Amino acid sequence: MLRIHFTSDDLARIRLASAPDPLWEVLLSSFRLRRPSGAAYFGDWRRAVAPKLAPSARVLSVLAPPAGYAVDFLTPVGVEPSLAAGLEALRRTPRTRLRNDLAELHDRHPGRPLPAWAHALTHGDPRALTTVVGAVTAYFATALEPYWPQVRRQVDRDHEWRTRALDTTGWEAVLATLHPSATWRYPVLELAFPADHDIHLDGRGLTLQPSFFCWGAPTTFLDTALSPVLVFPVERSLDWSAPAHAPRHQAVAALLGKTRARVLEAVATAPCTTTQLAERASVPIQTASHQAAVLREANLIHSRRHRNTVVHTATSLGMALLHGDMALPPFFPQ
Structure with a gap:
């Protein structure tokens, strides 16, 4: 910690x-x-x-x-x-x-x-x-x-x-959202770390x-x-590293449809609520909810309830469909 x-x-x-x-x-x-x-x-x-x-x-x-x-x-x-x-x-x-x-x-x-x-x-x-x-x-x-x-x-x-978060809610909100593990209780910010480590500013x-x-x-x-x-x-x-309109993503869009493919990619970027999903995919919230349900039925995403929201994450099958070959390259020279 x-x-x-x-x-x-x-x-x-x-x-x-x-x-x-x-x-x-x-x-x-x-x-x-x-x-x-x-x-x-x-x-x-x-x-x-x-x-x-x-x-x-x-x-x-x-x-x-x-x-x-x-x-x-x-x-x-x-x-x-x-x-x-x-x-x-x-x-x-x-x-x-x-x-x-x-x-x-x-x-x-x-x-x-x-x-x-x-x-x-x-x-x-x-x-x-x-x-x-x-x-x-x-x-x-x-x-x-x-x-x-x-x-x-x-x-x-x-x-x-x-910057928008800072303008509207202050540093406390920025610190608390730096990472999913972040916990802000003044005067200490706690985050996941490989070992116990304290920094006194x-x-x-x-x-x-x-x-x-x-x-x-x-x-x-x-x-x-x-x-x-x-x-x-x-x-x-x-x-991010692929040329625009990479053929692999065109194939995924052809298979799922452009909107559904965009929703799957938005979920795969990071876990998100339905509201966040709608913002990322630039679709109405009703469309995001519907497409998430279809992708969930196909085992491409997983949805779980957290308090009053539903959080969506991509399954291994969904990630593999988007990314294609997952084989690793030769390692960095030792």
């Missing part, structure tokens, strides 16, 4: 980032390449990207193992969310930060010996740091740059929604960083002395 402790000053110092952070997306997308979760959303992207990665991607796999701790310095704080600014901040990482993070990496992954360049990095060798910057640059160019407009579009949509405020490639629980730095950042996942379209 992650617990973030606020003071009254911290609520006035919350900042909602308006754009994806390229270096956070580099880090988190590298996990998506090596973990099977989220295949319905990332499967096509994995298959397209994994064969094209340069050997330098192994640098990222050393600094960010597929599970557990990844070095904090890969995602610099206090810089504008641009690739150039992030790379420059990474290039200027203090030697103390490098040494401490790599020592933490070794302690938490004792079975993964560090290569020679990583040992040089602990001493602040500028050539080793250049190796890391080059690996991040090459990875971004291959794995993210071709898809950056789609990533930005999805994050923009989340930012617009949260102590007047420093908090940056809320939306992320396209964050999957499952939100994430943050291990070092609580760093400027506080909470990275949280945004909703995604199933076909």
Whole structure:
């Protein structure tokens, strides 16, 4: 469980980032390449990207193992969310930060010996740091740059929604809806997390960083002395990485009908109520309810009652119909 402790000053110092952070997306997308979760959303992207990665991607796999701790310095704080600014901040990482993070990496992954360049990095060798910057640059160019407009579009949509929520109901509502696990009881925000972790803001405020490639629980730095950042996942379209009017989705529309296919995709994006479903699919609520009933009868979605609402989720059959082949690509180089 992650617990973030606020003071009254911290609520006035919350900042909602308006754009994806390229270096956070580099880090988190590298996990998506090596973990099977989220295949319905990332499967096509994995298959397209994994064969094209340069050997330098192994640098990222050393600094960010597929599970557990990844070095904090890969995602610099206090810089504008641009690739150039992030790379420059990474290039200027203090030697103390490098040494401490790599020592933490070794302690938490004792079975993964560090290569020679990583040992040089602990001493602040500028050539080793250049190796890391080059690996991040090459990875971004291959794995993210071709898809950056789609990533930005999805994050923009989340930012617009949260900005409206902030204007109408305040930060409390924004914090409580960051993730399904979020519980806000002033002065503590609780969220799902792989381990018990407490962050005391102590007047420093908090940056809320939306992320396209964050999957499952939100994430943050291990070092609580760093400027506080909470990275949280945004909703995604199933076909975000596909060209417009992809043949597979045309086939689904031909099979189910355009409206029913749109309703199924809207449910598959994330669990939703009938009202939310109508908004996502841009159909009247009566149409959303009717189409949900038809899809439920076909075992393509599942509906369950929660208090005074009905929540719809896509079944494995519904996801498979939308996504087609679910086979995973070759894993990220180790």
